[in-house]
Amino acid sequence: xxxxxxxxxxxxxxxxxxxxxxxxxxxxxxxxxxxxxxxxxxxxxxxxxxxxxxxxxxxxxxxxxxxxxxxxxxxxxxxxxxxxxxxxxxxxxxxxxxxxxxxxxxxxxxxxxxxxxxxxxxxxxxxxxxxxxxxxxxxxxxxxxxxxxxxxxxxxxxxxxxxxxxxxxxxxxxxxxxxxxxxxxxxxxxxxxxxxxxxxxxxxxxxxxxxxxxxxxxxxxxxxxxxxxxxxxxxxxxxxxxxxxxxxxxxxxxxxxxxxxxxxxxxxxxxxxxxxxxxxxxxxxxxxxxxxxxxxxxxxxxxxxxxxxxxxxxxxxxxxxxxxxxxxxxxxxxxxxxxxxxxxxxxxxxxxxxxxxxxxxxxxxxxxxxxxxxxxxxxxxxxxxxx
Numbered sequence: 001x002x003x004x005x006x007x008x009x010x011x012x013x014x015x016x017x018x019x020x021x022x023x024x025x026x027x028x029x030x031x032x033x034x035x036x037x038x039x040x041x042x043x044x045x046x047x048x049x050x051x052x053x054x055x056x057x058x059x060x061x062x063x064x065x066x067x068x069x070x071x072x073x074x075x076x077x078x079x080x081x082x083x084x085x086x087x088x089x090x091x092x093x094x095x096x097x098x099x100x101x102x103x104x105x106x107x108x109x110x111x112x113x114x115x116x117x118x119x120x121x122x123x124x125x126x127x128x129x130x131x132x133x134x135x136x137x138x139x140x141x142x143x144x145x146x147x148x149x150x151x152x153x154x155x156x157x158x159x160x161x162x163x164x165x166x167x168x169x170x171x172x173x174x175x176x177x178x179x180x181x182x183x184x185x186x187x188x189x190x191x192x193x194x195x196x197x198x199x200x201x202x203x204x205x206x207x208x209x210x211x212x213x214x215x216x217x218x219x220x221x222x223x224x225x226x227x228x229x230x231x232x233x234x235x236x237x238x239x240x241x242x243x244x245x246x247x248x249x250x251x252x253x254x255x256x257x258x259x260x261x262x263x264x265x266x267x268x269x270x271x272x273x274x275x276x277x278x279x280x281x282x283x284x285x286x287x288x289x290x291x292x293x294x295x296x297x298x299x300x301x302x303x304x305x306x307x308x309x310x311x312x313x314x315x316x317x318x319x320x321x322x323x324x325x326x327x328x329x330x331x332x333x334x335x336x337x338x339x340x341x342x343x344x345x346x347x348x349x350x351x352x353x354x355x356x357x358x359x360x361x362x363x364x365x366x367x368x369x370x371x372x373x374x375x376x377x378x379x380x381x382x383x384x385x386x387x
Contacts, residue, residue: 007098007101007102010023010029011098014097014101022078027077027105027108028076029074029101029104030074030198032071033070034069035068036067036068036121036182037068039186040185040186041186044182050279051175051178054277054279055169056168057168057169057172058175064122067127070125072116072119073097073116073117075108075117076108076114081200082113082198082200083199083200085113085115085116085188085191085203086113086114086115086207087208088116088117089217091210092211093158094123095123095132096124096132097124099358102360103208103379104117106375106379107208107379107386110380110383110384113386118184120216121176127161131161137157138156144255148257152256154255158251160255162253162258163255167258167261170265170269171265173262177216177293180216181289185228205228205232206234207220207229207233207234209234209240211238211239211356212239214239218236219293221234221313221317222295222305222309223289223291225289232316233318234317235382237378238320239333240336241329241333242296242297242299244263244266245328245335246327247326250357253357291305310336314344318344318345319333319345320345320382321346322349322359325356346381351367354374
């Protein structure tokens with residue numbers, strides 16, 4: 001089935017409200033219920049809570065029930081309790097699963113592995129319903145433009161919720177990533193120990209990291225919590241650069257004031273926060289995950305931490321970039337992951353208007369064949385590497 005037809009078929013199936021979606025080609029999509037507060041271990045929950053207490057908006061974030069109890073997706077071959085998995089990590093400010101239906105499906109087809117999609121904290125079905133209310137958010141986006149005396153058209157209803165939240169508290173960026181990492185660790189630990197109904201005991205997971213999901217993937221890969229990723233492969237798609245080399249200003253990611261606030265905090269203020277707060281110092285200095293995150297901010301910040309792992313694991317990492325990517329440039333991916341070493345990397349350029357945020361645009365009906373070919377190229381390469 002071609003890209004467009006496959007997307008429509010799966011999207012239509014989700015409208016049924018069933019907890020298991022069956023595709024015509026023998027792939028099941030499971031909606032798995034999960035409770036973040038109950039599943040994460042006590043130490044992880046307490047650390048996250050203490051970190052949130054150090055920030056503005058932390059109490060509000062703790063109160064959002066959708067972020068605590070939600071469903072994640074597992075794409076799997078029908079009738080198989082798998083012993084092979086891929087965790088697919090999505091992009092920043094995603095509000096609908098639609099884009100990833102075809103991605104998860106194709107990865108199962110290419111590899112035979114089950115694909116797990118866990119929503120990032122406060123993203124997708126873990127956010128408040130009003131964050132995607134076009135009418136009210138459009139009015140508020142106009143108010144924000146007026147407040148900043150801006151004519152920039154990248155103040156939109158689509159990026160308003162994230163922009164406002166990160167402007168208020170840039171710490172939310174790493175706190176969202178930390179909670180998501182804890183959830184991933186919890187799910188993969190259950191899988192490995194045979195406590196998940198869809199997987200056999202001993203299952204290990206490879207990683208497909210897209211966009212900001214690639215940054216989280218790199219942090220997990222470097223810190224290797226509970227040795228869950230000791231033998232894992234890492235496939236980076238439009239991902240892999242340092243935080244400082246990303247440009248997150250976009251109609252669908254964040255507006256200019258939010259990006260300026262976020263960049264300034266992580267480039268200039270984070271290290272001061274670590275010095276001033278014992279809670280921050282404990283996480284960012286004493287934990288492998290905290291150190292891995294710090295090393296992914298700027299070129300000269302704990303460079304040896306990332307270089308050691310990326311050099312050692314270079315054969316297990318593949319990066320696929322897009323030539324015209326304006327958010328995460330290909331040259332910065334190579335510089336971060338491979339340095340001066342031979343790069344296990346490829347740069348593609350598609351013959352249609354694409355963007356980092358939408359590499360396979362569904363609305364370009366007149367170039368369907370070209371988009372089909374582009375989708376095939378990307379996921380054949382991903383499947384070959386992750387098999």
